Structure formats: structure tokens, C-alpha cells
Amino acid sequence: DTAVSQTPKYLVTQMGNDKSIKCEQNLGHDTMYWYKQDSKKFLKIMFSYNNKELIINETVPNRFSPKSPDKAHLNLHINSLELGDSAVYFCASSQTGLTNTGELFFGEGSRLTVL
């Protein structure tokens, strides 16, 4: 069973379109994240949710909107896609609180290409 799964794995779309990436974790973790990885492999945190509440919202254009329907799911919706949005987007999860080990569990990534 995949611990953190993202769909789709590949996404090719035109500028101006709207797209979504979905993420689900079956680890029972209470915190989920979205990261953006650029072509130089630099990882930038975008958002983090703890028990469905937004706790990290880095400087990200408001075209990006995360949604967490429950603590096992964190989806990312992107409006009006731009060329610079082309990247690999990673979902991750962790368990905070007294049982926190600090370890993140990552999905396999969703490669978004905007033409």
C-alpha cells in the first residue's frame, strides 16, 4: 500500500488553464505539505495543513489554493497556469506532537508542464 499517493503523476497543459493535483496519505498523520521542486532540484515549501487547518502559507501566488477535506487528503488547485508553474510538486505528511520524529513522508511527485 502506497503511504503517500499523488495523482496525476504527469500533467501537461496549456497556459491559462486550471488544474488540480490530489494527495492522500494512509499513515494516520495529522500534518500534510505541498512542496514545489524546480529544475535545479530546489525544494520550496508552499503550504502545510495540520488537522485540516492551514499552518504554513508561504509567499505563493493566490492562483494556488490548497484544500484539505480531511486530515488524510490535501489537494492543490492552480488557476490560470503560467509557464513558471512548470515544476514537480511533492506532497508530504508527518506526525506532529509528542510522537513527532520530524520525519517527512513524500509522495512520488506530480510533474506539471505548462506549454
Added chain:
Amino acid sequence: GNSVTQMEGPVTLSEEAFLTINCTYTATGYPSLFWYVQYPGEGLQLLLKATKADDKGSNKGFEATYRKETTSFHLEKGSVQVSDSAVYFCALSASGGSYIPTFGRGTSLIVHP
């Protein structure tokens, strides 16, 4: 704020060579330290970790020691293999409770036969 600095890559080695990837950090309090590895086309996965000063994390022949006096967590392996070719990320996390992970920029390792 917290930060992690890694040596720039790519690091290119021949098989069976010794590997060191340097990592230093700045943090308030006593963070946990991690090395993650990203193989081509995959997500990041934990390679090893250390949660307090002088702890040594180890896995798959890789080692790193938490050095509080030099704020470092350098990754080492005595004899690399072609299959170790990947991008390696040093990271830290605030201990306990609220948690905001901080990653270094990643170091690409290329191992030639």
C-alpha cells in the same frame, strides 16, 4: 530563523570512492537533523537521522554525526556505488510540538563505473 547550507554539486565520483557531502545548519533550540535521498524520478525518502548532539545516524553504508559544536551534519560513505547516484538533501526540524521542516538546496551525486 532556521537554515541549512549544503555544498553545491554535482559531486562526481568513481565507484568505490569515498564520499563526503557537507551540511551545516543554523537553528534555535535543539533540532533533529536528517538526510533525505531522491533517486531519479522518485520522491524524497529518509536516508538517516539524528535527534541529539553526538548521535550518529547510519543506513545503507551512509553515516552522519550530529556535531553541535560545529553545527554540522556531514554525510559520508566509505565506498560509493553507481546505484548511489541521486540527489541528497540535508534537513532539520524543530524538536517537539509545532514543526516547520527546513531543507538544504540538495547535492547531486553522480557515480561512474
